[in-house]
Amino acid sequence: MKSGGKKFAVGVDFGGTSVKLALVNAQGKIVAREKFVTADAASQVKWLDAVAVAIEKMLAACKLKKSALAGVGVGVPGFVDFKRGFIHDLTNVPGWTAVSLAAKMEKKLGLSAYVDNDANLMAFGEIAFGGGKNLKTAVFLTLGTGVGGGIVLDGQVYRGAYSMAGELGHISIERNGVASPQGRGGLEQYIGNRRIVEYAVKLLKSGRTSKVEGLCGGDLDKITPELLAIAAHDGDAFALEIYDYVADCLATALASVTYLLQPEAFIIGGGVAASGKILFAPLHKHLAERLSPHFFTRIKVLPAKLGNDAGAVGGAALALASQ
């Protein structure tokens, strides 16, 4: 990756529950961490104070001066105008509508600051130092409660004309499918964690049987994608069928993205992706069915490697690359 003289940067993963900070070196290794509870820094002033304190602590722990830092990259859960470092609004975090966060951070911290959508930074982190290392053009997805995405083209985050691109969770896989505020048939409405569970519970209530019923102690409300994964790894036909369905929904969207963008690879992270081959094997199979050989033979599907650190590492990577 391109890099100026500074050898370290700070990444900030601004989540609805907690704010995680990482001091990262030029090889992408986290050398110090800090964290605070989002609700404990409910105002913008408190948040900036907490970030400043956390950065000082990390620098002290590593015996580094602020001048060693290339800058700070912050990933936020919502829409931003990247060029202006401006937050339009955040999902699930009140009090952050129309905030010029990068400018406020630069003033408070005396460091170059970059504010981006969290999934964009996860994508950049995975390309710079994770599952997509050495790739130039890749599409990242994170599978969780929602389905987030980020696009890296020619080594740069692609943000679109108005800085909101990469919303892979809203790609429609069924024209007359599930309605949501984002449209109809959006991928997230099929493979978001809760949707997977709903789908499984509906089938179980219709008379299907599965080892997962034992794993949840007979309380279907306690089923999670993780319990389904345990059952699937144990050879449970029903759970394997659920993961096959999830993989096919995902393959439908990824085939469309492949025809459109032809990236070198997809990098897939998040809880459901951590289930490993029970997702990746049927995903491979369904992509083969859904792509012509010209496209199928040229596309890779790779697991993400940075886990929960992807956002913070990506923020730091962006600051390192931007100096």
Added chain:
Amino acid sequence: MKSGGKKFAVGVDFGGTSVKLALVNAQGKIVAREKFVTADAASQVKWLDAVAVAIEKMLAACKLKKSALAGVGVGVPGFVDFKRGFIHDLTNVPGWTAVSLAAKMEKKLGLSAYVDNDANLMAFGEIAFGGGKNLKTAVFLTLGTGVGGGIVLDGQVYRGAYSMAGELGHISIERNGVASPQGRGGLEQYIGNRRIVEYAVKLLKSGRTSKVEGLCGGDLDKITPELLAIAAHDGDAFALEIYDYVADCLATALASVTYLLQPEAFIIGGGVAASGKILFAPLHKHLAERLSPHFFTRIKVLPAKLGNDAGAVGGAALALASQ
């Protein structure tokens, strides 16, 4: 657009039926045209000879020397490796598998030559001199027998990691939809010309009635999208419903592309798009249903302006921009 010293270029639209050439000036205006029948130049050698003769004729007609030309850009119906100017193979044109066309043209013509997918060049032509003039980031679609596409990001054709990106006709709009060699539910399987007609005929045979039955003299085999458009413009409820269906299928794919790439605009050309408001009005309506306001308010849908000249103008525009 970026441009070196040369003020003219040649664009070549290599179609399955005819090869159309245009001599284009730096303002995108066609100052001379030539054309030959593809079948009359069936070998590569004959094709190169015919192109050379056509270029000489156009230069003579405008009293220009070859030294006035920035180069030649050729759009072909198939997969190419743009960087190498190499044709993998062409759809519906035999004898053009694995051809280093750019190198052969440079040798034969003594001009810089560029070979690209035809829809990519149509996209570039529309952005440079047509419906997308002054845009930087736009997605082009052409609606015909097939549905072709091209993507321009930051003023450059985006070709993907292996030069095959932009296949918008294969975006899946129905996970369990119509099967084809390219997968399942591909947009082209719903709004390609023949598919539109099949859909209409099926409904008419099931007992629906329409003015189009009169327009085709009662012979349903003679129905075309153009006849349906005539009926729709005449207020025929059935024909309007067909165009509403086509618009909704198209909106499904365009909403997905918007969430993914957030271009400034879509530029839509081809026969079905020439039908005007009977397509564009419902397309606008369905996009509003299928996009959140953040995205819907920022996306434009524009008609293409270059018609059948888009490919040749785009080829010339690429040669002008590449000098």
